[in-house]
Amino acid sequence: MAENSPRGLADVVAASTSISDIDGREGRLSYRGYDIHDIAGRISFEECVHLLQRGTLPTQAQLDGLTGELADGRRYGAVATSLLPAVVNSGTPMEALRTLVSALAIDDPDAADASIEADRRKATRLVAQLPVLVAGYEAQRSGREVPDADPELGIAGTFLLQITGERPAPRAAEIFDECLVLHADHTMNASTFTARVVAATLSDMHSAITGAMGALRGPLHGGANEAVMKTLSSIDGDVSEVDPFVRAELDAGRKIMGFGHRVYKTEDPRATHLRRMSEELAELTGNRRYYELSRRMEQVVLDSKGLYPNVDFFAASVYHALGIPTDLFTPVFAISRMSGWTAHVIEQHEDNRLIRPDSDYTGPHDQRWVEISQR
Ligand SMILES: CC(=O)SCCNC(=O)CCNC(=O)[C@H](O)C(C)(C)COP(=O)(O)OP(=O)(O)OC[C@H]1O[C@@H](n2cnc3c(N)ncnc32)[C@H](O)[C@@H]1OP(=O)(O)O
Ligand SMILES: O=C([O-])CC(=O)C(=O)O
Incomplete structure (x- = not known):
């Protein structure tokens, strides 16, 4: 039995990571050693995804490769498609999207593959699919079609196009792109920790991300x-x-x-x-x-x-x-954080040990069983 554990695990180091780092006293955040002030507004979200998931800022050829993979991975499968009408208008968008993200596992071409290589492919697809799912959700509840993705706009601009139905002004797309970079990763925040706990049981990428979606939604975190x-x-x-x-x-x-x-x-x-x-x-x-x-x-x-x-x-x-409906703000956070969550699941699976902390027992001791009629 552990004693004097800090409430809410404050200051407890729960994992080693090379993905991001925070200095809370100085107010500094870095992704893989790059200060957020140096990269915000200078790298695209796609470059950020490469940095977090694959470890480096991409060369142009690597970025072109990732952009192609993201475009190929964008389409979501039959199960999520069939669930969409059922979950729209039956709860909050985050509840619907948590369910849809879970459903993505069923159609994933690597569903039965637990290798790190399959994790990487799932990670790319999840980053590509979530914005399209959010846009699909918005279109479904507004009774309109999702505009086609525009390759010239990238993930950020395409998302604004698909949510608002209008091609965004170039500066609006740049600003939103920067927002996605800013929200992409943040060490052992509650949703990332959740993802790592799930992943550490050797459960799969989609289960870990579904858990993370649930943790992000709360108002003390992304909500x-x-x-x-x-x-x-x-x-x-x-x-x-x-x-x-x-x-x-x-x-x-x-x-x-x-x-x-x-x-x-x-x-x-x-x-x-x-x-x-x-x-x-x-x-x-x-x-x-x-x-x-x-x-x-x-x-x-x-x-x-x-x-x-x-x-x-x-x-x-x-x-x-930017014209984003208020109840899609937390889904937008998830679109960005998907890059960090998936990177953490890969990192956890690469060097895994079950995450199982201890607890301080505060209940009574030495109780004796009595017949139900005597209680
Ligand atoms: C992406 C993200 O997740 S960023 C965080 C998003 N969440 C929010 O903005 C919700 C509002 N903020 C909060 O609830 C908290 O500041 C948290 C959850 C972010 C951090 O929580 P903790 O480190 O556990 O701090 P805790 O909630 O114990 O607060 C410490 C003290 O500051 C007070 N406090 C903290 N945040 C706030 C706040 N936003 N408004 C008023 N008082 C606050 C608490 O009431 C508490 O006071 P007390 O010691 O007199 O009881
Ligand atoms: O780090 C945290 O606890 C919350 C946060 O700011 C984030 O997840 O971006």
Whole structure:
């Protein structure tokens, strides 16, 4: 029996990884040794997928190869296709997509192959399929067709095209591409840890990713981006309403979504980029409301609680400005994080040991059984 385990495994090192690293005091994040400030806005999501899943920034030939594999892997199979109408309108998009991701396993051509090579192929296909599944979900519930993918647009631009039905402005596609890079991996966050726990039983890639989808959806993790948008839209008046709103929430003992972080004790480096994108989109769209409410909220929460915005906070106003429906914000997070999750499953399978921590028993001892009639 372990004693004095930190609640929520805070500061416990649960795995070794060469995929990403965080310095929570300094507010630094790197993917395979590249500082996020150096690569955000400079590499495409496809390059990021190569970096995380295959270990290096790709050469042009490698990128062309991966782009071809992603295009080939995009189509999802008959089982997910037949399930789609049943899961649309029967719960939240994340519930539907978790189910659909699980269903992708059944049609996967490598379903029966547990090798690392098959893991790699599944990883590429999952990155390619999730945006198309989200677009299929959106089209199904809106009663329209999914526009064809445009190879010139890449994953980010094609997703915006397929969700909104309109070809995105070049800058909008670039901004969304950067969002996907920023959300791609984050060491032992709850959903990645979940994926690794599942993978470590020598279960399969799709089971691990289905578990990760379930963990991401919660409002303390990826679900916070949707909650932030709901918070911002619940404020009726101008920025002067932010102070009393935050005070009332804190007085009622409620958390302000999009603030605080288990690891960062200073600004989340991804928030720096998302804040800048939120401001740029406010200028481009001529609608500064959510950016300005966000800026005020950031100041009030910092002054009153000493908490900084995390990745989910400015992502909300950015996704809103890009025309993404609020209930698809967390699925968008999953589209990006799929690259990191799958890389972690491969890494776990490459050097596996069952993940099985201990627990502190807090129940009674030495109880004696009595007849049911005597209890
Ligand atoms: C992609 C991501 O997953 S980023 C995180 C997304 N989640 C959110 O934005 C939800 C809001 N934030 C939170 O709930 C937390 O900050 C977490 C879950 C991110 C981190 O949690 P933990 O490290 O476990 O911190 P914990 O929840 O124990 O909070 C520590 C203290 O700060 C307070 N606190 C933390 N976050 C917030 C917040 N957003 N609003 C108000 N108070 C907060 C807690 O109430 C607690 O106060 P107490 O010590 O007086 O009880
Ligand atoms: O690292 C965490 O705990 C949560 C987070 O920011 C992420 O998953 O991006």
